[in-house]
Amino acid sequence: MSHDHHDERPELTPAQIEAALNPPPGRTGGDLVVETLRGLGATTVFGLPGQHALALFDALRRSSLEYVGLRVENNAGFAADAYGRITGEVAPLFLSTGPGALTSLAALQEAAAASAPVLAVSSQIPVRGLGGGRHGHLHELRDQQASFRDVVKSVHTVRAASQIPSAIAAAWESALTAPHGPVWVEIPQDVLDAATALPVVVAPDATPRELHARPELIAVAAHLLANAERPAIVAGGGVVRSDASGKLRALAEKLAAPVVSTYGGKGAFPWQHPLSLQSWVEDRHVTDFLEDADVLLVVGSGLGELSSNYYTFAPRGRVVQIEADAGKLEANLPALGIHADARDALADLIDAVAPREDPAAADRVAGVLGRVRDRIGGQGRDLEQDILAAIRTALPDASPSFWDMTILGYWAWAAFDARRPNTMHSAQGAGGLGYAFPAALGAAVADPTRPVLAVSGDGGAMYSVAELATARQYGLPVTWLIVDDGGYGILREYLTGACGETTGTELARPDFTALAESFGVPAVRTSPETLAADLAEAFGRPGPSVVVLPALLKMFEPTHL
Numbered sequence: 001m002s003h004d005h006h007d008e009r010p011e012l013t014p015a016q017i018e019a020a021l022n023p024p025p026g027r028t029g030g031d032l033v034v035e036t037l038r039g040l041g042a043t044t045v046f047g048l049p050g051q052h053a054l055a056l057f058d059a060l061r062r063s064s065l066e067y068v069g070l071r072v073e074n075n076a077g078f079a080a081d082a083y084g085r086i087t088g089e090v091a092p093l094f095l096s097t098g099p100g101a102l103t104s105l106a107a108l109q110e111a112a113a114a115s116a117p118v119l120a121v122s123s124q125i126p127v128r129g130l131g132g133g134r135h136g137h138l139h140e141l142r143d144q145q146a147s148f149r150d151v152v153k154s155v156h157t158v159r160a161a162s163q164i165p166s167a168i169a170a171a172w173e174s175a176l177t178a179p180h181g182p183v184w185v186e187i188p189q190d191v192l193d194a195a196t197a198l199p200v201v202v203a204p205d206a207t208p209r210e211l212h213a214r215p216e217l218i219a220v221a222a223h224l225l226a227n228a229e230r231p232a233i234v235a236g237g238g239v240v241r242s243d244a245s246g247k248l249r250a251l252a253e254k255l256a257a258p259v260v261s262t263y264g265g266k267g268a269f270p271w272q273h274p275l276s277l278q279s280w281v282e283d284r285h286v287t288d289f290l291e292d293a294d295v296l297l298v299v300g301s302g303l304g305e306l307s308s309n310y311y312t313f314a315p316r317g318r319v320v321q322i323e324a325d326a327g328k329l330e331a332n333l334p335a336l337g338i339h340a341d342a343r344d345a346l347a348d349l350i351d352a353v354a355p356r357e358d359p360a361a362a363d364r365v366a367g368v369l370g371r372v373r374d375r376i377g378g379q380g381r382d383l384e385q386d387i388l389a390a391i392r393t394a395l396p397d398a399s400p401s402f403w404d405m406t407i408l409g410y411w412a413w414a415a416f417d418a419r420r421p422n423t424m425h426s427a428q429g430a431g432g433l434g435y436a437f438p439a440a441l442g443a444a445v446a447d448p449t450r451p452v453l454a455v456s457g458d459g460g461a462m463y464s465v466a467e468l469a470t471a472r473q474y475g476l477p478v479t480w481l482i483v484d485d486g487g488y489g490i491l492r493e494y495l496t497g498a499c500g501e502t503t504g505t506e507l508a509r510p511d512f513t514a515l516a517e518s519f520g521v522p523a524v525r526t527s528p529e530t531l532a533a534d535l536a537e538a539f540g541r542p543g544p545s546v547v548v549l550p551a552l553l554k555m556f557e558p559t560h561l
Contacts, residue, residue, distance in 0.1 A: 012202065020202075023199050023200055024200070026195075027059075027195065027196050028055045028058070028192060028193060028195055028196060029164060029187065029191045029193065029194055029196060030055035030056045030058060030192045030193075031063075031196070032161060032164040032165060032196060032201060033056060033059065033121060033164055034056075034063045035201035036164065036168040037092055037119075037168060038063060038064065038201075039202060039203055039204050040090070040169065040206055041090075042089075042090060043065065043066060044065065044066045044083065044091070044092075044445060045065050045066070045067050045068070045092045045093070046067075046076045046077075046079050046080040046083065046093050047067070047069060047093055047094030048073050048076050048094075049069070050095070050096020050097065050123065050139075051096065052097040052123035052125070052138075052139060052192075053094060053095070053096045053097070053192065054193070055189075055193045066445075069470070070441070070467055070470050071467055071470060072103065073101070073103035073107075074103050074104055074434070075434070075438035075463075075466070075470075076107075076438070077104040077106075077108055077111065078110065078434070078435050078438040078439045079438045079439060079445070080092070080111075081107060081110055081111040081114065081118055081439060081442065082400075082425060082439035082446070083442040083445060084117040085425055086400060086443045086446040086447065088241075090119050090176060091117065091118050091442070093119065095121070095122045096122065096139065097122060097124055098140065098144070099139060100122075100139070101120075101122040101147075101148075102147060105148070105151055106430070106432045107432075108184075109151050109430040110427050110429050110430040111182040112151055112153065112182055112429075114241075114425075114428075114429035114430075115181055115237065116180060117175040117176055117180040117181065117182070118181075118182040118183070119168075119171050119182075119183055120148075120182060121185045121186075122144070122187075123189050123192060124144055125137040125139065126188050127190055130157075130159070145157055145186055151182070152181065154170075154171060154174040155183075155185075156170055156185045156186075158186070160191065161194060161196045164191070166204075167187075168185060168204070169204040171183040171184070173206040173208050173209070176206075177208040177211070178210075179238065179241070179324040210341070211341045212341075212344055213340035213348050218338070218349060221297070221338065221352075222352035222353040224318055224336070225255055225295055225320070225349070225353050226353050226356055228255075228257075228293075228294050228295035229294050230294050230295075230317075231257040231295045231296070231297065232258050232260070232277075232289070232295075233251075233258070233296075233297045233298075234259075234260055234261075234301055234307070235265040235269050235299055235301070236261075236268075236307065237264030237300055237301065237429075238265075238299060238300015238301065238324055239265050239268040240264070240265055240266075240267060240268050240421055240422050241300070242300065242342040243343060244268075244299075244300075244343035247342075247343055248299065248346055249269060249270065249273070250346075251353070252269065253275070255355070256275070256356055256357060257297070258276075258289070258364065259273075260277035260278070260279065260286055260290065261279045262279070262281055262301050262306070263306055263307070263413040263426070264301070264428060264429065265300065266416070266424040267418035267419070267422060271419065274362035274366075275362060276365065277368060278369065278414075278417075280414050281306060281307050281309060281414070282558060282560070283372050283375065283559055284559035285371040285372050285375065286309075286368060287312065287313050289368050290313065291313065292317075293315065294316075295317055295318050296315050296317055296318070296319045297322070298320065298335065299342050300342040301321075301323070301328075302331055302332060303321075303333055304332065306428070309559065310558075311332070312560045313333075319333055319334065319335035319336070321337050321338065322338045322342055322345045322346070323338070323339065324339070324340065324341050324342065326339050376415075379556055379557055381554060381556055383528060384411050385415065387408065387528055387531060387549070388408070388411055388416055390532035390535070391416075391453070391532075391535065393532045395535070395539070396450065396451065396539065397419045397420060397423075398423070399423065399450050399539070400422075400423045400425065400443045400450075400452050401424050402426065402439040402443065402453065402454045403425070403454075403455045404426070404427060404437075404454075404456040405426075405433050405435070405460060405490070406456060406457035407483070407490050407493075407553040407555055408455055408457070408483050408553055409436075409455060410490065410555060411553075411555070412426075412455070413426065413428065414556070433460040433463050434460055434463025434464050436456045436460065436464070437456060437471075437480050438464055440453065440480070441467060441470060441471055441478055444476040444478050445476065448477060451477045451540075452476075452478045453478075453479055453481065454478055454480045454481065455481045455483070456481070456483070457484075457489055457490075458485065458486065458487070458509045459487060459507055461509075461512065462509065465510075468515070472520050472521055472543070475543045476543070477542060477543060478544050478545075479545045479547060480516075480545070480546045480547070482512050482546065482547070482548050483551055484509065484512065484548055484551070485552045485553065486509070488505045488507065489553065490555065492505040512546060513525050513546065516546035521543075521546055522538075522541065522545050523546035524537075524546075525550070526548065526549050528549070528551065531549060535547060
């Protein structure tokens, strides 16, 4: 591993030396946090203030960082997650102690599952309270970081102001080292509050470590692929996160290898490409095709529950797995495991592999997709497919979409054409409700020049209604499509199938259009026939909009049972 970047020490200008010797008055530990983030390149902070974090937010006021405040910490975490996914940059998240911090946990779990670089900075009770004693401080936990250690990539506890820049820089490096992920820094209230005479932070070093593939493994993988008779590729979320879709396409075309994208890998490979098996990973026809491959290249996927068609996938050929998360290497299937960043390893493979010809590959792909279409077509699920088509018609190609854990979202995983890499996102990583709307707000903060779509069911929407106030306050161009079926629709199906009847799935809910309008957000009640036009009108309008679709949707029949 090269450490060359650490050898280039920044030279201070005379003005910076003078400023270091005579730092401006009135600074606190909070300013050291904000200065370090600015020095690392942060531009935007998400969060929610709290009593122990006052100095953090006061320092924000004195800085050039943009602050976006949400109404619930979990939603602030989802917004930061989406900002990190869309930009590939670290998204700082400022939180208070105890309940405020803990409320972000579900969002941080999603960021970890989806490899989104979120840097959470939380306050903590005063230094004398650290160590598990029961002092009775407001928000006190015996060991706050223990609640986060199993969720995030790394935890960093600060005990003195001089430790702040190093802790923030170490967390930043961790968040951006492949696989990206959320990190946690906690700073006691008295350290944040205390005045500091430390110099203004300049150019901290937090260059992420690079994760290169071992050359002997690339050589073996290239030999296997070039000599395969029926190679195939599974493209996971790691291809999207590492911005490797161009490399993936180049390799697939050089090998004439069909590509199926996992749900996390939506958009990693062009939907209409002759070699594209699209995203039907829960379909037995696709599973059979992948099992028949004599060499299967899995890039940026752990072949988890959904990607393996609920662990029914049993390949008969050799598997080559490229994965940045060492814990996912061979976790589900034996493979030639290559611990590497997807983009880096794909570039190595393109250079190393000999091209192969396979004029029949596109015909085999078309045959599989035809069988999938026939299977779904025989289930009478035209309404669901028509709604997806209406959304695709209305949504601009470059606009990102965010999908909650809802029946239409499950359809979209398999059947929606994302058109471009890194434009379709869901809470599929951890599977929590309430992701879509606050995440869409984070994406709109990242790029307010294009409309953003959020899709929720009425159950998931109730997790996020408070953020209508945020959308209105910042004028964010998010259109929120709420599919209202009167309850937790997918759980209704699961319970009916497993138990013969439902419990706890039927919900009273508000008049969503009236509720949105009470926030000053324009809203319309639509139908499947008018959906495309109503969405297009909402996308063309500045600021937020709500579109409510009353519809009772059904899932396609699974093939793994």
